[in-house]
Amino acid sequence: LAKTTQPISMDSYEGQEVNITCSHNNIATNDYITWYQQFPSQGPRFIIQGYKTKVTNEVASLFIPADRKSSTLSLPRVSLSDTAVYYCLVGVMNTGFQKLVFGTGTRLLVSP
Amino acid sequence: GAVVSQHPSRVICKSGTSVKIECRSLDFQATTMFWYRQFPKKSLMLMATSNEGSKATYEQGVEKDKFLINHASLTLSTLTVTSAHPEDSSFYICSATGQGFGETQYFGPGTRLLVL
Numbered sequence: 001l002a003k004t005t006q007p008i009s010m011d012s013y014e015g016q017e018v019n020i021t022c023s024h025n026n027i028a029t030n031d032y033i034t035w036y037q038q039f040p041s042q043g044p045r046f047i048i049q050g051y052k053t054k055v056t057n058e059v060a061s062l063f064i065p066a067d068r069k070s071s072t073l074s075l076p077r078v079s080l081s082d083t084a085v086y087y088c089l090v091g092v093m094n095t096g097f098q099k100l101v102f103g104t105g106t107r108l109l110v111s112p
Numbered sequence: 113g114a115v116v117s118q119h120p121s122r123v124i125c126k127s128g129t130s131v132k133i134e135c136r137s138l139d140f141q142a143t144t145m146f147w148y149r150q151f152p153k154k155s156l157m158l159m160a161t162s163n164e165g166s167k168a169t170y171e172q173g174v175e176k177d178k179f180l181i182n183h184a185s186l187t188l189s190t191l192t193v194t195s196a197h198p199e200d201s202s203f204y205i206c207s208a209t210g211q212g213f214g215e216t217q218y219f220g221p222g223t224r225l226l227v228l
Contacts, residue, residue: 102157
């Protein structure tokens with residue numbers, strides 16, 4: 001399982017775009033990249049998943065360069081409610097199930 | 113997205129008693145369920161993986177006789193903490209995945225266990 005490295009914490013202000021970068025130098029060919037968001041005393045919530053290039057959904061974008069050794073989660077115009085811990089994980093798809101290994105995550109604090 | 117529930121949301125028990133936590137997939141069949149434990153300000157740590165109808169696979173360092181996992185149906189898995197002690201106090205979270213979800217796991221809301 002590829003190990004991921006993220007910044008421990010980030011600060012931002014309401015309305016700003018936040019980019020959280022995750023490095024996964026040992027990512028394997030079959031690995032997908034998934035991001036989860038977790039609020040205190042709640043289970044993680046799926047945000048976005050991708051394999052290469054760019055993926056966008058209603059809440060975020062995920063940018064993955066050609067070498068796939070890193071990925072960037074982009075949150076447009078954050079609000080106070082985006083204050084949470086964000087986890088980047090990599091794992092293999094289409095093998096029945098994927099064992100997730102959570103790293104430290106990035107604690108994002110959004111201020112007024 | 114898929115919905116996973118947990119019951120109870122929080123439980124307080126006396127040392128030496130056993131506690132059962134339920135994890136249910138509400139709108140899909142969960143072929144695989146996972147149990148995690150999370151201590152305050154820490155990341156989630158995988159305890160075990162269970163496939164419906166078979167024995168759970170425990171992570172290294174997790175006592176299978178203490179943390180009993182049953183995945184008897186495609187919508188229900190249970191975690192029983194036997195002879196609980198204060199050091200077992202933690203936030204227990206389950207997740208589930210099923211056919212068609214690829215590698216996406218959907219997490220329950222968690223269960224806060226406090227052992228006195």
